[in-house]
Amino acid sequence: MARVSNAIPWGPIRSTLTEKFSFGDIKQIVGYGDLDMSRLAHLEQKPQNGASKSQLLSEIDKQVGMMNENNRSAFASICCEEMMRRKPDVISELERVLSRVGWKFSGTVLIPIEIFDISELINIPDAAHTDIQKAASRLRDGDLSGALSAACGALDTVTSDIYSRYNLGDAGKASFQERIKKSIGALNVTDSLINELSEIGWPESDYKPLSTNLEGSLNQAAFVMQKLRSDMGDVHGTKPVISALVYDSIKWSSLLLRVLAIR
Secondary structure, eight states: OOOOOOOOOHHHHHHHHHHHSOHHHHHHHHHTSSOOGGGGTTOOOOTTTOOOHHHHHHHHHHHHHHSOHHHHHHHHHHHHHHHHHHOGGGHHHHHHHHHTTTEEEETTEEEETTTOOGGGGGGSOGGGHHHHHHHHHHHHTTOHHHHHHHHHHHHHHHHHHHHHHTTOOOGGGSOHHHHHHHHHHHTTHHHHHHHHHHHTTOOHHHHHHHHHHHHHHHHHHHHHHHHHHHHHSTTTOOSOOOHHHHHHHHHHHHHHHHHTOOO
8 A cells, every 4th residue: 555754854955955045044944943943042153153054954953853754844844935935946956856855846835746746737627736736735744634625626626617517417416426427428538538549440349348447447436535535534524534545535536637627
């Protein structure tokens, strides 16, 4: 099962702070996070016998090392936001160093690539971007039920639009699974696939079982998400949330959103 790490790495952010910011800036930036500034009060830059950036960051490292995973991630994220606010051009450097260790920016939000590849946004409806990004960031922060609700919310938004465009009825009265199934049908997803496969020379004996199984797998993914939402979502939750299932739900949501993209 997939294992999702919630910890934003501090090391690359620390290196960028050292390279791009002054002693005073670093002190101000980390002050926005959950840091005991009194433990840094004795460190000052002076013409003689003053503290260096290296000494300042070593003291910061001690406190960061004592934080739990969620607090460390929150601290690192806040530092990134403040760094970009002060120097917008620093984002390219942060992107470079953080992408090496599996993290990418979506706007100003850091998301692990293993949860959601930001490049996928170009293939899903614009209306779903906010919710799918929210799902990934909530999973990163350990808010599992919130992540699941956001992933489903992205599909709610898109299917509501399709229901309206194709006069499919009242989307609010349909189940989550039914909304997705009817939306896929309205877009003729299966017929389009069959036509494309036929055009490149696939015989019916090959494309028919493929299209049937694809349609079934999409319907099953919708059912699983519907079940998880009803039993594990933050509104109606009655059972413990399992992180691997929520992780998979974001992937399923991304897949369904790509299928439902109106071209």
